[in-house]
Amino acid sequence: MxxxxxxxxxxxxxxxxxxxxxxxxxxxxxxxxxxxxxxxxxxxxxxxxxxxxxxxxxxxxxxxxxxxxxxxxxxxxxxxxxxxxxxxxxxxxxxxxxxxxxxxxxxxxxxxxxxxxxxxxxxxxxxxxxxxxxxxxxxxxxxxxxxxxxxxxxxxxxxxxxxxxxxxxxxxxxxxxxxxxxxxxxxxxxxxxxxxxSQSEDIVPTKIRPVTLAPEMHPVSAFRLTCLSCLEHLQKNQSGALLGEDPEYLHQMRVASRRLDAALRFFRPLLPLETYQELNSGLKQVLKVLGHARDMDVLMTEIIAPVLQDNPRALDLARMATMIGDKRKKIRDEMVAYLESPTYGRFLLHTIKLINDIWPGGITLQEGMQNSMPLNRYARKRVRALLQDLARTGCEANITDPPTLHALRIRVKRLRYALDFVAHPHLPTKQLACLQDELGWLNDLSNAGMMLLSQVHADPTLFNVVSQIGEWHLPHYKKITKDIGKHLETFLIKTKGIHGWT
Known part of the structure; x- marks a missing residue:
């Protein structure tokens, strides 16, 4: 053999x-x-x-x-x-x-x-x-x-x-x-x-493949399996994202990159500093490029498109949609150029290498894994810290203060992904997912407002269009801002005192 x-x-x-x-x-x-x-x-x-x-x-x-x-x-x-x-x-x-x-x-x-x-x-x-x-x-x-x-x-x-x-x-x-x-x-x-x-060579958007992590396994092994799953998720949606016919491919690539970022943060205490810094520096550019392109997709398909569908004869609205469409194409072309560049290929290559042998200076993975706690103990400690951070940020959040809501969204997202990595049987993950969706929508609306106003600088006659789009989304905005406080309070009450791991 x-x-x-x-x-x-x-x-x-x-x-x-x-x-x-x-x-x-x-x-x-x-x-x-x-x-x-x-x-x-x-x-x-x-x-x-x-x-x-x-x-x-x-x-x-x-x-x-x-x-x-x-x-x-x-x-x-x-x-x-x-x-x-x-x-x-x-x-x-x-x-x-x-x-x-x-x-x-x-x-x-x-x-x-x-x-x-x-x-x-x-x-x-x-x-x-x-x-x-x-x-x-x-x-x-x-x-x-x-x-x-x-x-x-x-x-x-x-x-x-x-x-x-x-x-x-x-x-x-x-x-x-x-x-x-x-x-x-x-x-x-x-x-x-x-x-x-099997007649399935046609490319279709791929969602994350769940990874089973045993409570007794070593955290470094868990880190490796988790990151490789994120990379596979990223790679399998790349071809579709380059074609550009379905925005879901880009969405899945962005989810994959965010999950990889969350995995690096969750397992950071285990990693040599230089390894973490190298992985993180390459990932930052990926997050920036994919995030910018995805924001334009969301602006067009989720913020402008439903308003235009209800107002098909609104000429100024159609003109705004055309301008945003042109900008979206330009940013998408920049994303394609990046994904087809040597820079992106080397990012993937270096990430695969570092994940497979994360210990520098000739130290093997097995040697680096000695004298460390099993995954269940490590996860319990990290999840507790994330819960405490979320509780503090939740107390400081104000529905009229977008920066505090953004900070809360980041904490919710990190905890949500962490619980995807190391499933906790007692935490209310459905409520957490609901919070993430609500805060995510508010963030999308806030970003959309800034991007739309940037177009007004080029054409001041479109200011009323921005108001029209905002008014159309106002009922949903009121509902979400009313619900977020209750959902956050419910989640924190249910998680109070829960730090167990089985």
């Missing part, structure tokens, strides 16, 4: 030329080009896929190779998984697989195996060697996946560690990403092939 360690990066087709001209690749020890035909086999009901096993036949020239891969550890584009390879001679042979469960599964379904999908692509391979003697295979794959009469393109780089340390893998990736717009990709060709076969 071998162990495959690779880092997968996706890139646009217009970046291929820049990649092959990169000094790291032009100075490689050797370069090879080949065309690969790959057929993936499974049963009609996808028994192998359900068990996390992939069976592939690869044609390379006149030679056929049988490969079996199992699900392993995947972290935002970095994957470490077991695999078994051997020459294929007209029949499948699973006798060399030393994992008894995998071998038994394959033997039991061998007679039912059929081709499910193909991946056909041209591969250019560069052999890279570091000063320390590490050997890395860098490949550029260009082609397509075909299944069930449909196809989808392949355009990706794989960095496979042939010999040496994972650190070298990230160093090579960073050197490439510094000049070329590439982003780590958590989705393998096999996963995309199965989605295409």
């Amino acid at each position: 071998g162990k495959e360690i690779e880092l997968k990066l996706s890139l646009r087709s217009d970046q291929h030329g820049r990649l092959v001209r990169h000094p790291l690749l032009t100075g490689a020890a050797s370069r090879q080009s080949t065309t690969l035909v790959n057929r993936y086999y499974d049963t009609p009901n996808l028994a192998l896929h359900r068990h996390g096993v992939a069976l592939r036949l690869r044609q390379d020239g006149k030679r056929w190779l049988q490969t079996v891969k199992c699900a392993g550890n995947t972290a935002g584009g970095l994957s470490i998984r077991p695999e078994w390879e051997k020459p294929y001679r007209n029949t499948f042979d699973f006798s060399g697989i030393n994992d008894k469960k995998v071998r038994k599964l394959l033997h039991n379904i061998q007679e039912k195996l059929i081709p499910i999908f193909e991946t056909n692509f041209k591969r250019v391979t560069w052999h890279l060697y570091t000063e320390a003697g590490d050997h890395i295979l860098a490949t550029l794959d260009r082609g397509e996946i075909t299944a069930a009469g449909k196809s989808t393109p392949i355009s990706e780089v794989e960095l496979e560690l042939s010999r040496g340390s994972v650190e070298s893998l990230f160093s090579v990736a960073d050197a490439l990403c510094a000049r070329i717009a590439m982003t780590p990709s958590p989705c393998s060709k096999a996963e995309r092939g199965y989605r295409l076969f």
Whole structure:
């Protein structure tokens, strides 16, 4: 059995030329080009896929190779998984697989195996060697996946560690990403092939995948799993956000980035200072870019659109909507440019690296985890602190003072995400979610007012339009401002004295 360690990066087709001209690749020890035909086999009901096993036949020239891969550890584009390879001679042979469960599964379904999908692509391979003697295979794959009469393109780089340390893998990736717009990709060709076969390759907005954290696990392990879940959430909505046809993709990316920010804050006492600072500095730019674009979406779709729908003949309102629409497009174009830039690709790359090995100075993750409390004790302590902070801020909040409401919204959001990370059975999370939604809407309305007034400076005749929009939303504003105080008081009463963890 071998162990495959690779880092997968996706890139646009217009970046291929820049990649092959990169000094790291032009100075490689050797370069090879080949065309690969790959057929993936499974049963009609996808028994192998359900068990996390992939069976592939690869044609390379006149030679056929049988490969079996199992699900392993995947972290935002970095994957470490077991695999078994051997020459294929007209029949499948699973006798060399030393994992008894995998071998038994394959033997039991061998007679039912059929081709499910193909991946056909041209591969250019560069052999890279570091000063320390590490050997890395860098490949550029260009082609397509075909299944069930449909196809989808392949355009990706794989960095496979042939010999040496994972650190070298990230160093090579960073050197490439510094000049070329590439982003780590958590989705393998096999996963995309199965989605295409199941007629689900079409991109749809992805919500957060819940992570189960055991109370007795180490907090650093919990931090890693939580952050990787946030990264996966961010990455899986990126393609849809770039297309721009559905604002929900951007919304989900913003939620993912906010959750990642909340995770960094919740687990901050565990992290080395330099690790926290590096993670936080990169995330700040992501939050800013996504937040600005999302604010324009909210302004257009939730603040202006319903008013315009009720007043379709209001010419000044339509003119305001056109101006906001133009500004929204400009800001969205800036967001797309950022997401397709080397800066964003390196942010993802550095975040994945730091999350997988957060301890600097050569200290391993296992060494850094020594002499620390289990998750249940750590979470109880942190949740108690967040509750106390929320209670203090709630006492200072004033419905007529937007800055105090903003401070309250931030505390509610941080506690809400913390309880998503480490579920507490006794805290009233539904009331907390309701508070977050209400405070969020007030914040959206406040931001909308400032953005609309900025347009009035360019065209003073639109001042009445701002008043018209405000009056339309006034009934809902009155209801929310009336309810917030009661909901906050109810939540604080229910949480008083609750600090347990089970």
